[in-house]
Amino acid sequence: MRKSIYLFFLFFFCTDLFGQEFINTDKLVDSLSNLVVHGKTDSIKARANFLLSDHFYRDSVKAKEYLNRGLKLVKDEPILKGLYHHYLAGIYFDLDSKFAIQEYEKAIKEFEKIKSKESYQFQARSWHNIGVLHQYIGEPRKFMDILIQRSIPLSTKANELGNTALYLGEVGMMLMNYKDHQGATQYFNKGLAMMEANPPIDEFDYLEILLNLSRNYLHLNKLDSVNIYLKKAEPVAKNIHNDGLYYDFIEVKSNYFNVNKRFAESEKIILEGISKALKNNQGNSLSYKLCMLYFQLFKSYLGQNKFQQAKAAMDKSREYDIYKDPVNMILRYSHLAELYEKMNHYSNAYDFLKKAYMLRDSNYSANSKKDMIEMEKRLQLSEKEKEIEKLRSDNEQILLIQKNQKLLNWLFGIGAFIFLLIVLFLYYIYQNNKRTSKIELNVLEQENKLKLAHAVMNAEDNERHRIARDLHDGLGGTLSAIKLRLSAEEKENHTSGIEESISQLDGSITDLRNIARNLMPETLIRSGIDVALKDLCASLGSKALQIEYQSYDIGSNIPKDKQLNIYRIVQELLANSIRHGRASYILVQCSQEQNKFLITIEDNGKGFDMKSNDKKMGMGLNNIKKRVELMQGIFDLNSVINEGTTANIELYV
Known part of the structure; x- marks a missing residue:
């Protein structure tokens, strides 16, 4: 979540803008865009869309487009509804303060339905941004109240100590601007102690609070304390030398030197800072920083009686003053x-x-x-109140006469209203019963369909098991006996051609065993789904086809009928990749998270047209969909021609 940036009153060139960390935005956008397409759940896809909306918040059209895409995936999850309103408010943050506040309040109502760390985090942030908007419209006291009563307690409850420290620092900044330097010191120190006690520390936030403490102690003329915090800040500032906060450090340190009458030292570090800022002032991004630095340079020259240089420095400071x-x-x-x-x-x-x-x-x-x-305005209001009081006195007698008539009218109106409420209540009960009956009927129908599908699948699997057993025990045994008899005959009589017949019988027995294993894999019955899938992938691999199988945390307590369903789904997907996709590499990943079983199968085959496939779905994919529906799962298939096919399946076991 991006930081909300706001301006405080400018006193003696001591106020700065919040710095922003430089991140690789291209990688961020690519990563989020990938999750929008390939996210395993609608929740992940919705969150990715919301974050993309937040990233492009300055382009309101693009931001709303991502936000609306995410909204379609929200369903009835309060946390996602809250995030939608939170990020919608962010789009209007600089455009319509009133609307943004309303959306943040809607977000808070949704977050309050959930008691979780994430909920408390976003409640704190939404309240914080409401406070910032009140600061914009000239209500800074309201912002301070929100920080103290809402954002800080909620952020603490969420154990989000970094943001809690920032909120404490913001209270300190406001108190410093109100010239309450003693109160500001308490909040700055409390925020700093919280940061230092809970690593890892965000170096940008850390540097900012150290600089604010130094400024506050300069106002209090406690130069020893200023020196302590500047020493802490120096290595951090040098580490982030490309950020605007680095120039704030140079400005505060030079101001400290000037107050100590160490004008030559001040001049040296300011000139180095100005030289660097001029090189990095792209798009005038560092103009106000240069304004502050030139002002401190003026004080340094003035202290050394370098009057012409001082005048030139002041002219430069005025040139870069953008406010x-x-x-x-x-x-x-x-x-x-x-x-x-x-x-x-x-x-x-x-x-x-x-x-x-x-x-x-x-x-x-x-x-x-x-x-x-x-x-x-107050005087006009007082005059109006006097006029209202006079009218009230004049109308008192008329109101007394009309009182009884109004009472009767009220009684009649209340009676009619109660009657209407009763009628509406009875109608509501009727419609509710009708709707409930329809829902129950639909549920019953759906349950019957599931039972029927389950029965069909069980019957099919049982028949496969019977055929596999008959083939293995009956025909397989017979062929093995024939092989043994021919082998004995060949040893005794050395009859020509028998060896070839034995070889053919070997091939037939192997084929028969493969057919029996496909109908009902013995490995699944003996060793469970993980070993069976590994064996399946190994059996289908060849020199022309590499199949890589990866499994994570697959338990041994999955019911056998569900294990068989999972085996058939993977078997059918592999068959499609080999037979239709003509892949040379297939990756099979299976994992279990409590009662969820996740399957991902990716191949580098020739792919297919998804629109064409939607109109005419093959028997294999239909079988997969039926098995997934039977296990109340989710089946997501993505394919691009000449780029391969990816299947993501989520099952409940």
């Missing part, structure tokens, strides 16, 4: 006034000082005007 925040402009004008005063250019110093005061007074006037408007 044009009034507080920053007032600060800039004040520092320029200080610069020109040191240069003995008193007229210029006066002009910049005047600009600073005018801008400050302008902000003050705007705030005063806003207060006046609020006061006027």
Whole structure:
């Protein structure tokens, strides 16, 4: 889930934007797209679609397309419904705050139906994003309340300690912006302690909270504490030197040097940081970072009485200021006034000082005007309340006269309403009974169909078993006896041609045993499904055909009739790959997860047209589908011409 990025108030160039980790987006999209097509369950496919929607959230058309694909696979799972609303809100996060908040609230209602770690995680995140949206619309206190009362407790309950630490850091950031530096220190330290006590630590989040702690201690003028946290932050910053947070580290450290009057050291690290930022400022992504660095460079030059360099640094800082925040402009004008005063250019110093005061007074006037408007609204509201009170007094007598009549009307209306409710309730009971009877009839019909299919399959398997036994014990025994008699005759009389006949009989006996084994495999009866499938794959392999069999956690307690069904399904799929697909390599994977038995068979054969196959399905595939339905399973078949065929089957054993 991507981080929600929001801006805090800018004070003294100390506020930064959250950094984002660089990931290989192409591999991520490819991996998720593969799961959308080849995911073993609808739930996996739905989640992959939702994550793709979240990845492309800036392209609302594409994001909605993935989201709607995922919605078709949701069914009645509350967690998936919640994820749908959560990611839909993400699409509208920057477009329609009110709608996004409504969707996050719908997501929370669905998540609350499930008591699980994932549910608590997404409840915390949905509440957090609601808080961010309230921050956007000018309600920061509401955001803080949500963090403290909702997101932090839920994230803690989910044992998602990384996000809990981030939420604590956000509370600290807000308190720092409100100049409550003591309160901010407590939350920053609590978040940092949680991160350090629960490795592995996300280095981006770790660096961010270390820098915020350093800034907060600079405001408190506790320089020893600043030094401690900057030393912790330095190796992390150097490790992620391509991220924006690296330049935040340079800015905070140079500010620390300037406050300590170590101006030369500050100048050195800032120039190195600026040089690197200029090379990496693609699409002006580091413009505000350069603005902050040039401002610290100005302070460094000013401290060394390098006035011309200081003026040039301030000009550069103003050039890269993308926000044009009034507080920053007032600060800039004040520092320029200080610069020109040191240069003995008193007229210029006066002009910049005047600009600073005018801008400050302008902000003050705007705030005063806003207060006046609020006061006027309250006054108008008071006048309206007086008018309403006067009207209420004038109408009191009329209301008294109408009271009895209204009472009668209410009684009549309530009686009619109750009668209507009774009629609707009786109609509902009738329709519900009718619907229930229909459902029960359908269930009974479905059960009968399953029983019939089960009986047919059992009869077929029993007949195969009988034929296999007759062939093996009857005809097989007879042929073996003939072979023994011919062998004895050949030894005694050395009759020519008998040796060839014996060889033919050997071939016939081998064929007969293969037929009997296909009808009812003895290995399955003796050793179970795992050994039987391994033996089947080995028997079908040849120099021209490699069959690789892999099995995982297959238990020995699967009922024999279900083992036989699984064997027939795999047998039929292998026959299709060999006979129709003409494959030279087949991979067979079987695994068991409690009461689920999973089968995946992939071949490199010639494949087939899925649309053509849907219209005309062969007997073999029909048999497979019937056996899968009998075991209440899922059969997913994918094939591409000249690229092979993949079958995924999920059975309940």
